[in-house]
């Protein structure tokens with residue numbers, strides 16, 4: 001099976017599986033999404049199969065919407081499915097059009113409201129949101145949160161494209177002046193965050209500079225073919241697909257790395273009122289692919305997975321539980337592939353003859369061994385409606401040294417290229 005791995009893949013080592021390129025491009029740059037990939041990768045797939053405007057592109061794990069926005073920019077119809085309501089909002093908003101004049105008027109009014117500020121009663125004492133929560137560390141200085149909410153509580157009452165665009169500016173800006181920042185799996189407090197003492201003016205500066213990017217791009221990069229974005233769980237969203245069959249699927253599912261996206265985007269989820277309490281957050285976690293262990297999901301049905309490779313990994317890890325950071329890891333691995341099996345089947349069912357699927361994934365490390373996620377997924381895909389064309393290596397990611405897998409220095413990140421059976 002190793003011969004299917006193309007180590008000299010033409011897209012290798014071009015930074016196509018990260019967000020570097022997107023963070024410089026019109027519209028894509030409106031929200032820095034750390035886990036996103038590059039529009040060039042999407043364009044490459046679209047060009048490879050000569051996808052036409054009347055054909056349909058899908059991203060079932062749409063994240064911040066790189067695939068759908070790139071399809072739109074190339075005037076191609078597209079559908080995105082994303083479970084996290086905040087990221088689904090980012091994806092939708094990045095493709096919105098409005099008149100510059102309407103946007104700048106709303107910006108001016110919001111600016112005034114920010115200056116006045118407003119109490120945010122639901123969050124000021126909640127969890128670690130501000131110093132009023134009586135914790136040793138807090139995410140936002142009270143002054144910053146109130147400035148944010150002065151603006152947000154004003155625009156949230158207005159239902160328009162311009163209002164969604166300003167909401168995005170507010171959310172991006174407040175995160176820039178938060179006391180913690182995203183770092184791998186968690187939010188890490190900035191060094192000297194207490195000394196920095198972010199205040200209202202810092203927030204306003206961020207608000208202006210983020211607004212300028214949108215104002216510069218909004219008319220120069222108009223979107224003609226709006227993507228359709230669903231905020232739902234891909235595992236059942238496709239059952240109700242009314243958009244017709246897909247011709248090209250490009251996607252990057254959550255990696256098998258215990259990374260919980262709902263956790264890392266918790267501030268934005270609460271700030272934007274996409275979720276209102278911790279119970280809603282737990283419910284959201286249960287709707288995500290089982291690639292993490294923070295919530296008690298339904299246990300996998302072991303007998304259903306007929307992959308020799310997977311069973312081999314499962315048996316070895318189950319025997320070596322003391323080498324794992326959590327005893328539920330073997331179950332999580334099975335659950336992950338069970339979810340992905342369901343998805344491969346549904347994607348095949350809803351695809352046209354000759355459709356292609358590009359899936360970007362990375363391998364994982366557990367109990368000091370590399371789990372060949374790309375090979376296992378390919379194995380499962382070929383039993384659930386797809387032919388394997390190749391596994392193109394995108395790069396070998398340098399891995400931080402950990403107590404549990406000290407000898408694993410790099411992990412393969414690749415694109416699995418499949419064709420519908």
Ligand SMILES: C[S@@+](CC[C@H](N)C(=O)[O-])C[C@H]1O[C@@H](n2cnc3c(N)ncnc32)[C@H](O)[C@@H]1O
Nearest residue numbers: 036037061063064065066082083233234288289
């Ligand atoms: C690696 S990210 C995709 C990033 C995307 N390619 C981009 O450029 O922005 C994976 C996404 O899958 C989403 N996700 C996890 N479980 C899901 C589910 N059951 N249905 C739909 N989306 C899900 C996560 O919220 C996350 O945004």
